Amino acid sequence: MSMRIGGAGGAQWGSHIASIHLRTDYVRLSTDVQSGADERKIRSDKAAIVESRRDIAATRRSGVVDVTV
Template sequence: MSIRIGSSANAQWGSHIAQIHLTTDWRRLTADVEAGSDHRIIAADKAAIVESRQAYAQARGNNRFDVTV
């Protein structure tokens, strides 16, 4: 299989990878909240979700995103 730069398959992979990062960050936040982690760790997890959500929106071609953390 080959992927051209700028191809639609490349954009789909970018979107998929961004979604995996977002899911991973969300799971980390959930686990840390359930474990009663320090508020600084929770804040860092929330910031990571915001960044992941921005990357996901950009990969999908959106310039707006909503995040509720």
């Protein structure tokens, strides 16, 4: 299965998908912290958030995305 997202609205889709990934990563981190997950898992969750922030910044062509971890 393949999906092609392009054209004039492609950047909007990319930004939307990156936002969903950031939200998912944030919820995962929050849940893991509350459940007392080990430090390795917490670091992994934080790294995922940083990567999601970079993806959003790239789709918005901006160097700044304000998300506090």
